[in-house]
Amino acid sequence: MGLSVYSKAVFFHAYGSNPISMNGDPEMDDQVLSVLIVDDEIPIRQELQMYNWEAQGAVLVGEAGNGEEALEFCRKYVPDVMITDITMPVMNGLALIRTVKKEFPQIQVVILTCHSDFEYAREALKLGAIGYVIKVMMDDSELEQTLAEARRAIEKEKSYNTKKKEENRWNQSKLLGQLLTHNDSTMDVYKSLADKGLPLTFPLQIVRFYVEAKHGDWLFVDREVRQVLGSYDHDFAWVPVDIGEHFVYFGHPNKDRLSMITTIEAVISDIHYKLESIHLHKRECIHIYASISDDVDKPEQFQQAFQVMSLWKNDYFYDSSTRVFLGKPEGAHVIEPKALARIEEKMKKVIWDQAGISAFIEGDFTNWAREHRILPNELKKLIHKWNILWNKERGDFDHDEILSQHIYQTVTLHEMMTALLHDIHINFSGEERYRPEIRLAGKIIREKISQPLSLSSVAEEVGLSSSYLSRLFSEEVGESFNDYVTRLRMEKAAYLLKNMNLKIYEVAEQVGIPSYRYFSIVFRNWMGVTPLEFKKG
Numbered sequence: 084m085g086l087s088v089y090s091k092a093v094f095f096h097a098y099g100s101n102p103i104s105m106n107g108d109p110e111m112d113d114q115v116l117s118v119l120i121v122d123d124e125i126p127i128r129q130e131l132q133m134y135n136w137e138a139q140g141a142v143l144v145g146e147a148g149n150g151e152e153a154l155e156f157c158r159k160y161v162p163d164v165m166i167t168d169i170t171m172p173v174m175n176g177l178a179l180i181r182t183v184k185k186e187f188p189q190i191q192v193v194i195l196t197c198h199s200d201f202e203y204a205r206e207a208l209k210l211g212a213i214g215y216v217i218k219v220m221m222d223d224s225e226l227e228q229t230l231a232e233a234r235r236a237i238e239k240e241k242s243y244n245t246k247k248k249e250e251n252r253w254n255q256s257k258l259l260g261q262l263l264t265h266n267d268s269t270m271d272v273y274k275s276l277a278d279k280g281l282p283l284t285f286p287l288q289i290v291r292f293y294v295e296a297k298h299g300d301w302l303f304v305d306r307e308v309r310q311v312l313g314s315y316d317h318d319f320a321w322v323p324v325d326i327g328e329h330f331v332y333f334g335h336p337n338k339d340r341l342s343m344i345t346t347i348e349a350v351i352s353d354i355h356y357k358l359e360s361i362h363l364h365k366r367e368c369i370h371i372y373a374s375i376s377d378d379v380d381k382p383e384q385f386q387q388a389f390q391v392m393s394l395w396k397n398d399y400f401y402d403s404s405t406r407v408f409l410g411k412p413e414g415a416h417v418i419e420p421k422a423l424a425r426i427e428e429k430m431k432k433v434i435w436d437q438a439g440i441s442a443f444i445e446g447d448f449t450n451w452a453r454e455h456r457i458l459p460n461e462l463k464k465l466i467h468k469w470n471i472l473w474n475k476e477r478g479d480f481d482h483d484e485i486l487s488q489h490i491y492q493t494v495t496l497h498e499m500m501t502a503l504l505h506d507i508h509i510n511f512s513g514e515e516r517y518r519p520e521i522r523l524a525g526k527i528i529r530e531k532i533s534q535p536l537s538l539s540s541v542a543e544e545v546g547l548s549s550s551y552l553s554r555l556f557s558e559e560v561g562e563s564f565n566d567y568v569t570r571l572r573m574e575k576a577a578y579l580l581k582n583m584n585l586k587i588y589e590v591a592e593q594v595g596i597p598s599y600r601y602f603s604i605v606f607r608n609w610m611g612v613t614p615l616e617f618k619k620g
Contacts, residue, residue: 116141116234117160121153121167121179122195127218131166134223139230150174150182157183157190164233166193166216169203177206184211189240191233195221248313255281255322259330263386273382281320281332283385288338289376290331290347291392292321293399294354295494296369304358304369311354318346326608330389331373340375344407347373351406370494372399374408396611400459403495415458418465426451434473440507449500459499460611463491466503473507491577492609520545521559524552525567532571533595538564572596573609580618587614 118141120131128146136143144162147153151174153167165183169176180192194215196204204215213236214229255276262272273283292312296304305327312321312329320332333343351371358369374395379388395408397415429447433439452462467490490506493499523545528536541564542552556564572594579590591602606614 114140114163116164116230116237117144117162118142118164118166118230119144119153119156119160119162120146121148121150121165121171121176122146123148123168123171127168127195130221134226139227140234141230150176150179153179154182157187161187162190163237164191164193164230166195166229168195169207177203177210180207180210180212189237191236193229193233248316251280252322254279256324259322259324263389269382281322282334283332283382284334285382286378286380287332288340288343289379289385289389289392290319290333290343290373291324291389291395292329292331292347292350292373293396294327294369294371296327307357308354311350311357314353315346315350326604340409343375344409347375347407370399370403372403372406372408374412375410377410397456397459400494401453401456401496403497413456415456418455418457418461422451422455423465430469437507440473441504444500444503444507449496452496459496462496462499463493466490466499470506491573491611518555518559520547520552521555524556525560528568528571531595532568532575533593535595536568569605569609573606576602576606576614577610577617580614587618590614 116139118136120128120143122128122131128148132143132146134143141164144160145156147156149171150167153165154174156162157165167176167179171179176194183190183192188211192207192212194204194207194212195218196215197218204212207215213232216225216229258272258276258279258281262269262276276283294304294308308327308329309323315321318333320334322330322332324330331347333346351373354371355369372395374392376388376392379385391411394412394414398408398412399405400415426448430440430443433443457465490499490502493502524541527541527544538553539549542549545552547555553564556562556567560567562570576590576594579585579593580587583590585593587603588599591597591599594602596602596605603614606617610617
């Protein structure tokens with residue numbers, strides 16, 4: 084009689100990289116239950132070994148001959164389910180259940196009993212066992228029913244814990260927001276954060292985690308990112324700060340920076356893998372990176388240090404090959420008048436020549452932007468101005484004074500230049516690019532941009548099915564119908580905010596988004612700033 088632990092390698096081979104829940108935090112979607120058998124009677128253990136566990140979505144991970152051996156196993160592996168006898172030598176079943184439920188409340192306990200043990204069985208149920216199996220009557224259906232009950236209990240507990248965690252994280256996020264707005268009762272906020280499970284211990288290093296995606300993908304990407312971050316709860320605490328941004332806290336004042344970088348890089352790789360595995364994105368379409376601050380020694384330095392870390396977004400624009408930035412960002416700068424005059428002089432020399440402008444963009448302009456490290460939004464505004472100028476110089480006075488092909492939502496210099504070169508090619512080609520149905524659809528969308536629009540209603544007007552119009556849009560325009568509508572709305576909103584004295588909710592209504600809150604979120608995703616920040620310049 085003794086402790087028997089089955090080879091974990093076997094289960095990893097059979098069930099994949101995350102085959103069984105051996106860490107006490109099971110993910111129950113198609114989760115294989117890990118089962119420990121505890122009984123001093125060898126024939127009973129042998130009988131249970133022969134049970135078809137796999138057919139019930141379970142796997143036998145070990146067996147023990149008494150309570151002490153079982154407790155040793157639980158402390159090392161934390162199985163999902165423990166099936167245990169009550170009357171055993173060294174440590175009986177009741178003492179085992181009492182200790183296991185105290186140390187590992189998530190383990191579901193099933194009692195093996197005989198008729199004479201019913202009093203003990205009742206006591207075991209009071210201690211937290213979910214049910215019992217009578218030895219002399221033990222059959223496959225009874226074990227199947229017991230495992231199903233265990234799975235339901237685990238799912239219920241996981242659902243409760245997830246809801247509690249999310250509620251707690253939301254409260255932490257609100258408190259962190261108060262901390263960053265320089266609330267007068269700063270120390271009270273730190274205390275409240277500690278009460279909500281996020282005790283910030285100084286000195287600390289601030290880690291900001293960024294995920295930037297196409298606006299249409301945000302809801303899906305954010306959900307997957309949070310799932311991956313949740314799988315690292317035992318490594319660090321994390322709190323949402325903004326759309327696509329999280330504050331990560333490792334919790335150790337003297338945490339080794341190298342190990343932090345290693346963990347963060349693992350998270351980034353996991354997110355890329357998760358998104359690619361569900362065909363949500365190509366790697367170049369979503370940008371995932373992080374920054375780690377120098378030591379923040381005192382609570383009163385936290386707010387400023389946190390805000391400084393946001394400047395890494397500008398550095399990433401120029402250095403998108405880096406995944407983890409360290410220390411203080413190099414930063415970016417506004418355009419100096421003399422530098423602007425020199426680059427515009429070069430630009431105007433090639434204004435009539437598509438090949439000349441393309442060469443200028445790829446060469447002089449890109450080098451100029453890198454040399455002066457211009458603020459990304461400043462560059463985008465400059466391109467906006469040039470785009471209007473190029474079209475007017477070519478006599479295209481009807482061209483909308485808005486930036487086309489979502490230059491504003493590009494995240495890196497390379498992305499921005501690629502989008503700009505695409506614009507130049509489109510604007511300089513005199514040929515009709517789209518078939519009549521697409522041109523008509525575009526006209527309908529522009530005319531009704533302030534009204535509710537749907538793919539089906541536009542498809543009906545142009546005489547095509549919804550699925551066919553959707554495919555044509557993607558093929559000919561290079562973006563989906565919804566992305567096209569959202570882009571036009573955001574470009575019109577940018578124009579109205581810049582040139583008209585309208586309230587933000589009035590702008591939202593004029594671009595067909597009556598919900599002020601939703602409009603603000605979509606605008607922020609597109610432009611990188613809130614409508615109010617954009618309006619203020």
